[in-house]
Amino acid sequence: MLEKVSRQKLVVIGNGMAGIRTVETLLERAPDLYDITVFGSEPYGNYNRILLSPVLSGEKSVDDIMLNTEQWYDDNGITLRKGETIVMIDRRTCEVVTATGARVAYDRLLIATGSNPIMLPLPGKDLPGVIGFRDIQDVERMVEASTSHPNAVVIGGGLLGLEAANGLMKRGMNVTVVHLLDCLMERQLDPVASGMLRKSLEERGMVFKMPAQTQAILGEDRVTGVRFADGVELPADLVVMAVGIRPNIELAQKAGIHCERGIVVSDTMQTYDGRIYAVGECVQHRRQTYGLVAPLFDQAKVCANQLAMKGFASYSGSVVSTKLKVTGIDLFSAGDFAPGADKEEVVMQDAARGVYKRIVLRDKKIVGAVLYGDTVDGPWYFQHLRDGTDISQMRERLVFGAANLGDGGHAGQNSVAAMGDEAEICGCNGVCKGTIVKAIAEKKLFTIDDVRAHTKASSSCGSCTGLVEQVLAFTLGGDYSTAPKVKPMCKCTDHSHDDARRVIVEQQLKTIPDVMKFMDWKTANGCHSCRPALNYYLLATWPGEYRDDQQSRYINERVHANIQKDGTYSVVPRMWGGVTTPNELRAIADVADKFKIPTVKVTGGQRIDLLGVKKEDLPAVWADLNDAGMVSGHAYAKGLRTVKTCVGSEWCRFGTQDSTGLGIKIERFMWGSWAPAKVKMAVSGCPRNCAESTCKDVGVICVDSGYEIHFAGAAGLHIKGTEFLAKVATEEETLELIAALTQLYREQGWYLERMYKWCDRVGLDAIRKQVVDDLTNRKALYDRFVYSQQFSQSDPWAERAQRGVDRNEFAPMAELELA
Amino acid sequence: MTRWIEIGALDQIPRLGARVVRTASGNIAVFRTEDDEVFALDDRCPHKGGPLSQGIVHNKRVTCPLHNFVIELANGEAVAPDEGCAHSYPAKVENGTVWLSVREAVTASVD
Ligand code: SRM
Ligand SMILES: Cc1cc2nc3c(=O)[nH]c(=O)nc-3n(C[C@H](O)[C@H](O)[C@H](O)COP(=O)(O)OP(=O)(O)OC[C@H]3O[C@@H](n4cnc5c(N)ncnc54)[C@H](O)[C@@H]3O)c2cc1C
Ligand code: SF4
Ligand code: FES
Numbered sequence: 001m002l003e004k005v006s007r008q009k010l011v012v013i014g015n016g017m018a019g020i021r022t023v024e025t026l027l028e029r030a031p032d033l034y035d036i037t038v039f040g041s042e043p044y045g046n047y048n049r050i051l052l053s054p055v056l057s058g059e060k061s062v063d064d065i066m067l068n069t070e071q072w073y074d075d076n077g078i079t080l081r082k083g084e085t086i087v088m089i090d091r092r093t094c095e096v097v098t099a100t101g102a103r104v105a106y107d108r109l110l111i112a113t114g115s116n117p118i119m120l121p122l123p124g125k126d127l128p129g130v131i132g133f134r135d136i137q138d139v140e141r142m143v144e145a146s147t148s149h150p151n152a153v154v155i156g157g158g159l160l161g162l163e164a165a166n167g168l169m170k171r172g173m174n175v176t177v178v179h180l181l182d183c184l185m186e187r188q189l190d191p192v193a194s195g196m197l198r199k200s201l202e203e204r205g206m207v208f209k210m211p212a213q214t215q216a217i218l219g220e221d222r223v224t225g226v227r228f229a230d231g232v233e234l235p236a237d238l239v240v241m242a243v244g245i246r247p248n249i250e251l252a253q254k255a256g257i258h259c260e261r262g263i264v265v266s267d268t269m270q271t272y273d274g275r276i277y278a279v280g281e282c283v284q285h286r287r288q289t290y291g292l293v294a295p296l297f298d299q300a301k302v303c304a305n306q307l308a309m310k311g312f313a314s315y316s317g318s319v320v321s322t323k324l325k326v327t328g329i330d331l332f333s334a335g336d337f338a339p340g341a342d343k344e345e346v347v348m349q350d351a352a353r354g355v356y357k358r359i360v361l362r363d364k365k366i367v368g369a370v371l372y373g374d375t376v377d378g379p380w381y382f383q384h385l386r387d388g389t390d391i392s393q394m395r396e397r398l399v400f401g402a403a404n405l406g407d408g409g410h411a412g413q414n415s416v417a418a419m420g421d422e423a424e425i426c427g428c429n430g431v432c433k434g435t436i437v438k439a440i441a442e443k444k445l446f447t448i449d450d451v452r453a454h455t456k457a458s459s460s461c462g463s464c465t466g467l468v469e470q471v472l473a474f475t476l477g478g479d480y481s482t483a484p485k486v487k488p489m490c491k492c493t494d495h496s497h498d499d500a501r502r503v504i505v506e507q508q509l510k511t512i513p514d515v516m517k518f519m520d521w522k523t524a525n526g527c528h529s530c531r532p533a534l535n536y537y538l539l540a541t542w543p544g545e546y547r548d549d550q551q552s553r554y555i556n557e558r559v560h561a562n563i564q565k566d567g568t569y570s571v572v573p574r575m576w577g578g579v580t581t582p583n584e585l586r587a588i589a590d591v592a593d594k595f596k597i598p599t600v601k602v603t604g605g606q607r608i609d610l611l612g613v614k615k616e617d618l619p620a621v622w623a624d625l626n627d628a629g630m631v632s633g634h635a636y637a638k639g640l641r642t643v644k645t646c647v648g649s650e651w652c653r654f655g656t657q658d659s660t661g662l663g664i665k666i667e668r669f670m671w672g673s674w675a676p677a678k679v680k681m682a683v684s685g686c687p688r689n690c691a692e693s694t695c696k697d698v699g700v701i702c703v704d705s706g707y708e709i710h711f712a713g714a715a716g717l718h719i720k721g722t723e724f725l726a727k728v729a730t731e732e733e734t735l736e737l738i739a740a741l742t743q744l745y746r747e748q749g750w751y752l753e754r755m756y757k758w759c760d761r762v763g764l765d766a767i768r769k770q771v772v773d774d775l776t777n778r779k780a781l782y783d784r785f786v787y788s789q790q791f792s793q794s795d796p797w798a799e800r801a802q803r804g805v806d807r808n809e810f811a812p813m814a815e816l817e818l819a
Numbered sequence: 820m821t822r823w824i825e826i827g828a829l830d831q832i833p834r835l836g837a838r839v840v841r842t843a844s845g846n847i848a849v850f851r852t853e854d855d856e857v858f859a860l861d862d863r864c865p866h867k868g869g870p871l872s873q874g875i876v877h878n879k880r881v882t883c884p885l886h887n888f889v890i891e892l893a894n895g896e897a898v899a900p901d902e903g904c905a906h907s908y909p910a911k912v913e914n915g916t917v918w919l920s921v922r923e924a925v926t927a928s929v930d
Contacts, residue, residue: 453900454900523877523878524853524877524878525835525853525876525877525878526877527875527877527882527889528874528875528877528882528887528889531875531877532875550833550836551833551834551835551836551875551876552835552875554875554884555873555874555875555884559873563870563873563884563885565867565885566868567868567869567870567873808831808833808838812838812839812840812841812846813826813827813831813832813838813839813840813849814826814827814840814841815840815841815842816824816826816840816841816842816847816919816921817842817843
């Protein structure tokens, strides 16, 4: 038991959502670091407070909303002291003191005491029958009142008040909602949406008295009514106060920890006393307090990372979104939608359908959204809001939502809500809507990863991800908004691609195991999705220094050929700028004959594909192609693929510049460079654009006076025309600008994120600033590109065919003869 | 009767990688984990016959290169929710040499 003694002691005050989420995450990261004791005033394990509303309305039971049973605390060696309240923190001796006087020592303390409902200081506020709406006990009291009394008054027309009123109404009470202002949920809704909400609640039987100021609560030994400032009196057997919450900071304040509205914490979730952390509704971070779980979960993650002594995560605040959990009413709100001179609004209102959407923009970005009646696009707007996406390209269609933005093959469909069960959502795997909805309901799926694993929808090309997310959102309703803010790289980690890229640089990490160890990977060697990503990040960050890990490469990049459905491979030699010679063609023909290659095909990339080559023949096939001067076309690479060209000024009567020659120069300069995803380029000799430059990752259009450079186009899963980057005068400048652009993408892109997606994410202007406006920066990027090229321009085919690299890869280990 | 057949040195297989052993009835994939355990499976994915030997090995699993089924090396079972099973063979390492047990095999030529 020696080691047990040497463990540090972590004491948690508050057995609620933020505190326990922190403990759960801490256990994943550092299961053996602490002896943990949790104090909770409430006499239960940890439960999902959000779902008290459906419990009140009778749609769920208390058992349904339990998150961690007492067994869970036992199994994880946590001492749970439920029903015990801490009354003092003694910072001098590092102890907490319970209501019965017991003292428990801590090395680290976590305060997660949540908040308390604000009880207006009215005469009669202490009468039996006057309650807040915060915990299981409150719900039990409300349910009890509803069985024996007819009339309820809810004070407060915010989210909580309306959910309470709806629940009590479902329990058969006559409910009047009293609100100080003339606009319901004024913090989340604008007056139009608020009016629509009021109307549909009235249709269900809810009564409103607003604007109205409550003056007194009436009654002798139990509440009997409420009196207002205008003299009106209403009968009431139950009064629910839902006028707001106040961070529960009393303990911290008494202990001399700096508090303002909440307990003030830094970006590492530490209070002014470095041993004491705080998370949840009780904290104030960068002047902000929160009353929704999504931000608290973000805080919990950071706090757990700090408690695990990893110390690289930090919290920088959250943007929140809200959904009202009243069955049958669809309402979504996020961000800042107050009118302002610097803001613009896009509004759509269809009174007949009961649909209203208001998207608030500032600087080409979404800063707020209010949706009523049709909220399936809520998560989609919210994602763009948090990502700070530049939406100028989709502005006209923005208000119609994700489904109308021309995702390949899905354009024209309005919203998943309107689709029939048999509508196909995932074209690659043939999965229809009904199958997904059924899997979500039956298998209790919550995340897009779950849906991928169980149905295969969105697991291949991913173009239907947005649609699947919509199906999830509308099938799960309110629960979906608790999805984490940053998307983790994969199931092996909670960290995002950005986190990994940043930590690799900051911590100077140089191997995949080091990254995984430092960032607490949850699996032993990652998986097929994170290992190739990390391998790329290391390669791009430490050119010349990092040793490429072959076993973390997808097979195509490991053997420098594309695997086919029958396990054979295809071989695509480079044809610089799409130009070939009789000699090359003869060599290709000879190779095809010699190795009995079944198919010889002209590709969409202006070169020739030899399909159906046996793996063991690859080195010999390459040797023959090498002899004729040909090298790998990297048709498999997350890197430069092809540079398509047209004939240009050398032959064409319209050609303005030597597009063929420039294409060849670009390809010879840039081949071999690894990138987050494939990179395709093209050079057209005039604006007739025969090389299709305007749907490539980078496209050049020659004009009389120079070269127009375009980028961020694509024509695969998603069809997207390029963005104009700049016009330059010379071939040299063209090369410099393209190399600098590619380098910026190499340094910022997430693995498998094509250039157009990267551009969407970081913004066109940000990219222009760095490679067009800031010439010093452009030059520095260009130099880094050139530096890294010296390590990558060695033909992988020659290495294997002539120098015996990876010889083992291509030969069987042994041959067994069977009897 | 099970007979153990020597198929070569452990260091002929890359860590977190695989090699194939050729037989008249198809290839057998021999995998090596990070801590030098070896496992052998038919080199055919239960989904559509993809060559498992060409996949990415992680922990005691391999991801098929064709459509990402994840297969348990120990018994060839596809990881849920996918379904299917690749035939597995006993395999072991002794003093740096890899042994495979294939019931009908009589002779082996090792290179
Ligand atoms: C061979 C070729 C088709 C042909 O016979 O013409 C081809 C074949 C494949 N394409 Fe392609 N694509 C080929 C040109 C294209 C083009 C046209 C072009 O490059 O001008 C496009 C649309 C342009 C674009 O990329 O924006 C194209 C968009 C895709 C996509 C969608 C990419 C996207 O981000 O939207 C994929 C899927 C992927 O990469 O995830 C893909 C994937 C594939 C894969 C690698 C599928 C796979 O994972 O096995 C195919 C490999 C077959 C092989 O072994 O050669 N291929 N593919 C073309 C080879 C061009 C070359 O010379 O290298
Ligand atoms: C009815 C209702 C509906 C809601 N709906 C939503 C929603 O739809 N979406 C959303 O995001 N959020 C919703 N919320 C808000 C969400 O539940 C809270 O933001 C979240 O629970 C706060 O977590 P916390 O850990 O900070 O506090 P809590 O979950 O309140 O946990 C604090 C715990 O600490 C205990 N405690 C306090 N002081 C002491 C002490 N001195 N000693 C021991 N224990 C102590 C308390 O008893 C409590 O159990 C809702 C809240 C309510 C009440
Ligand atoms: S070559 Fe491209 S379009 Fe054709 S089947 Fe393969 S991936 Fe699909
Ligand atoms: S063949 Fe293996 S996943 Fe399809």
